[in-house]
Amino acid sequence: MATIYDVATLAGVSPATVSRVFNGRAVSEDRAQRVRDAAEALSFVPNRTARTLRRQSSEVIALIIPDIENPFFTALARAVEDRAQAAGYSVVLCNTDDDPVKEATYLQIAISENMAGVILVPASDESDLSTIIASGRPVVTVDRTTAFDVDHVMIENEPAGASVTAALFDAGYQRIACIAGPETVVTAIDRARGWRSVVERRGNYNPDLFVRSANHRLDGGRAAMAELLASPERPDAVVATNNLMGVGALQVLNEYGLTPPAFGVGVIGDLPFTTLSPGLVTLVHLPTRDLGTTAVGMLVSRISGHREPARTVLLPGELAAAASVRS
Amino acid sequence: MATIYDVATLAGVSPATVSRVFNGRAVSEDRAQRVRDAAEALSFVPNRTARTLRRQSSEVIALIIPDIENPFFTALARAVEDRAQAAGYSVVLCNTDDDPVKEATYLQIAISENMAGVILVPASDESDLSTIIASGRPVVTVDRTTAFDVDHVMIENEPAGASVTAALFDAGYQRIACIAGPETVVTAIDRARGWRSVVERRGNYNPDLFVRSANHRLDGGRAAMAELLASPERPDAVVATNNLMGVGALQVLNEYGLTPPAFGVGVIGDLPFTTLSPGLVTLVHLPTRDLGTTAVGMLVSRISGHREPARTVLLPGELAAAASVRS
DNA sequence: ATGAAAGCGCTAACAA
DNA sequence: TTGTTAGCGCTTTCAT
Numbered sequence: 001m002a003t004i005y006d007v008a009t010l011a012g013v014s015p016a017t018v019s020r021v022f023n024g025r026a027v028s029e030d031r032a033q034r035v036r037d038a039a040e041a042l043s044f045v046p047n048r049t050a051r052t053l054r055r056q057s058s059e060v061i062a063l064i065i066p067d068i069e070n071p072f073f074t075a076l077a078r079a080v081e082d083r084a085q086a087a088g089y090s091v092v093l094c095n096t097d098d099d100p101v102k103e104a105t106y107l108q109i110a111i112s113e114n115m116a117g118v119i120l121v122p123a124s125d126e127s128d129l130s131t132i133i134a135s136g137r138p139v140v141t142v143d144r145t146t147a148f149d150v151d152h153v154m155i156e157n158e159p160a161g162a163s164v165t166a167a168l169f170d171a172g173y174q175r176i177a178c179i180a181g182p183e184t185v186v187t188a189i190d191r192a193r194g195w196r197s198v199v200e201r202r203g204n205y206n207p208d209l210f211v212r213s214a215n216h217r218l219d220g221g222r223a224a225m226a227e228l229l230a231s232p233e234r235p236d237a238v239v240a241t242n243n244l245m246g247v248g249a250l251q252v253l254n255e256y257g258l259t260p261p262a263f264g265v266g267v268i269g270d271l272p273f274t275t276l277s278p279g280l281v282t283l284v285h286l287p288t289r290d291l292g293t294t295a296v297g298m299l300v301s302r303i304s305g306h307r308e309p310a311r312t313v314l315l316p317g318e319l320a321a322a323a324s325v326r327s
Numbered sequence: 328m329a330t331i332y333d334v335a336t337l338a339g340v341s342p343a344t345v346s347r348v349f350n351g352r353a354v355s356e357d358r359a360q361r362v363r364d365a366a367e368a369l370s371f372v373p374n375r376t377a378r379t380l381r382r383q384s385s386e387v388i389a390l391i392i393p394d395i396e397n398p399f400f401t402a403l404a405r406a407v408e409d410r411a412q413a414a415g416y417s418v419v420l421c422n423t424d425d426d427p428v429k430e431a432t433y434l435q436i437a438i439s440e441n442m443a444g445v446i447l448v449p450a451s452d453e454s455d456l457s458t459i460i461a462s463g464r465p466v467v468t469v470d471r472t473t474a475f476d477v478d479h480v481m482i483e484n485e486p487a488g489a490s491v492t493a494a495l496f497d498a499g500y501q502r503i504a505c506i507a508g509p510e511t512v513v514t515a516i517d518r519a520r521g522w523r524s525v526v527e528r529r530g531n532y533n534p535d536l537f538v539r540s541a542n543h544r545l546d547g548g549r550a551a552m553a554e555l556l557a558s559p560e561r562p563d564a565v566v567a568t569n570n571l572m573g574v575g576a577l578q579v580l581n582e583y584g585l586t587p588p589a590f591g592v593g594v595i596g597d598l599p600f601t602t603l604s605p606g607l608v609t610l611v612h613l614p615t616r617d618l619g620t621t622a623v624g625m626l627v628s629r630i631s632g633h634r635e636p637a638r639t640v641l642l643p644g645e646l647a648a649a650a651s652v653r654s
Numbered sequence: 655a656t657g658a659a660a661g662c663g664c665t666a667a668c669a670a
Numbered sequence: 671t672t673g674t675t676a677g678c679g680c681t682t683t684c685a686t
Contacts, residue, residue, distance in 0.1 A: 001438070001462065003663055014673045019665060028671065043458075048439040049385070050663030053376045053678050068404055068420075071600075074396050081395075081422055090436060092419035093395075095408055109417060111328070112375040131370075135328065218600070250602045272600050273398075273545070275577045330679055341657045346681060355655065377679030380662050 161194020488521020
């Protein structure tokens with residue numbers, strides 16, 4: 001692999017001049033051309049490792065997510081990547097599996113690799129950001145928060161939970177249960193709170209009997225749905241606080257012969273790769289792309305030296321498909 | 328951030344000794360302990376950038392995939408990540424969007440960042456690996472091949488195409504069409520060839536009229552299915568050569584009121600997050616995990632200096648659910 | 655077993 | 671505008 005010294009020798013200039021050409025600094029046109037020609041001839045590619053060591057910062061952003069197999073997060077990753085690319089950054093994707101230890105490891109790596117910044121979906125509200133904050137690397141959290149005072153961009157979760165629940169009541173369902181995510185995730189808590197507020201107002205039952213906490217994956221939704229169907233006070237509808245739990249619930253309902261609209265289903269998030277007819281399930285569409293692009297914007301502004309206090313951005317979900325009236 | 332010099336000073340040893348402790352080289356026990364204590368006290372973390380520059384190789388593997396929103400590839404990523412982690416490597420995930428230019432950029436970055444190696448799902452059979460090969464970095468391709476002579480791990484695609492088609496004939500379907508992937512992707516070609524071989528043997532029609540080439544995503548499957556349904560010689564069943572095209576086909580069939588088994592559907596790959604009852608769709612289950620772990624194994628052996636000629640590993644698909652007999 | 659010192663490839667003062 | 675030079679933090683000969 002050729003270095004700037006090789007290029008410099010061939011072009012008859014100093015290494016510094018080569019560096020300047022590749023960093024867009026002022027160099028006389030004829031010399032610049034000689035450098036470009038020499039670089040071309042040697043198929044020179046700047047060594048990013050050396051540049052990073054010298055500059056103490058790379059052009060790489062870490063995107064740390066809890067579950068790479070959840071389409072919500074891959075869509076987020078797409079958005080982040082597109083926007084980051086446009087701003088001149090590469091994105092490395094790190095999967096924590098909701099494991100705070102893995103998360104801590106990746107944060108450590110981000111520091112140790114001198115990455116430009118981190119976009120993080122925290123594994124839980126207990127996630128420890130003290131080390132990365134102390135390192136001075138910018139951090140933005142997305143979709144979830146922690147106790148730490150950093151930029152974050154969130155969904156309006158409580159209204160999302162409320163609107164999907166209200167839509168199910170409007171459609172004629174009476175006993176609407178809730179499959180909520182883990183109690184350590186702010187997003188799940190807020191969405192469940194939205195469900196509860198509507199139930200307390202319009203429902204004729206005790207919400208506590210109709211809520212189940214589950215992991216955010218398919219099997220979590222399945223287990224919770226099965227439990228709800230087995231309970232003495234059987235609900236006639238359910239709200240799942242994320243996409244995969246919604247799919248799990250639908251799978252179990254299908255196995256019981258209870259497909260919508262015979263049993264009402266509301267989901268906060270979009271059903272990935274669904275083969276269901278539209279309108280059967282009440283959905284709150286989430287602005288995944290905006291979530292990602294906003295986060296990149298905030299992060300890049302921090303990387304460029306922005307020093308204001310931590311900012312919060314709230315993005316609304318959108319009730320996408322009204323449930324059919326109950327058959 | 329503390330450096331080995333800080334640690335060395337505090338521990339009263341030389342920087343070289345600190346380095347040795349962190350690299351498991353022989354150091355007397357008392358000094359090693361002093362170093363560990365000092366490192367702990369300063370919360371020292373080795374700077375990977377410096378190490379990489381010096382060693383000319385990092386502990387990072389690039390995994391380059393065509394579509395991060397396809398669950399097949401995210402499952403692959405999971406497998407690769409788990410196995411790589413166990414071998415002491417981090418994985419950075421790069422999404423090419425089937426774009427040879429993006430692919431070339433990521434390969435360039437892998438070189439420029441001194442990454443330990445690359446696991447690549449080539450965007451097409453025209454993908455140019457000459458640069459990365461010339462750089463000396465090990466490369467393993469997965470799921471698809473190129474003209475270049477590198478290690479690769481593949482599915483037995485032609486048998487997969489044949490077995491799913493045969494199963495549909497067995498179930499009583501007569502005119503089985505094929506939604507094939509892009510003609511630039513070896514995997515798609517081979518699977519379609521498997522379909523064709525069975526049709527030529529058992530079908531009473533001209534295969535050419537019943538095959539459509541589509542992009543590997545949802546919309547590709549939708550468009551191809553719509554076209555097949557509109558054609559004068561309407562098929563009574565279809566084989567999709569990947570998962571997302573299968574979902575797209577099912578969506579369109581559903582819109583036409585043609586749900587299986589009224590219309591036969593075979594898919595090579597698993598239906599992601601399906602809410603369909605099992606057995607309605609004929610599937611070939613793909614050994615995604617094995618694909619990933621095998622690739623990591625091959626790559627790591629190359630990184631460790633293995634110098635044999637390029638190896639090929641073939642993994643079989645598995646006919647997972649027989650179609651119900653046609654109603 | 656340990657330390658001194660060179661150098662990986664680049665950038666950024668500083669001088670000219 | 672251009673070149674000289676120091677140094678980012680680490681690993682690794684080479685001595686001792």
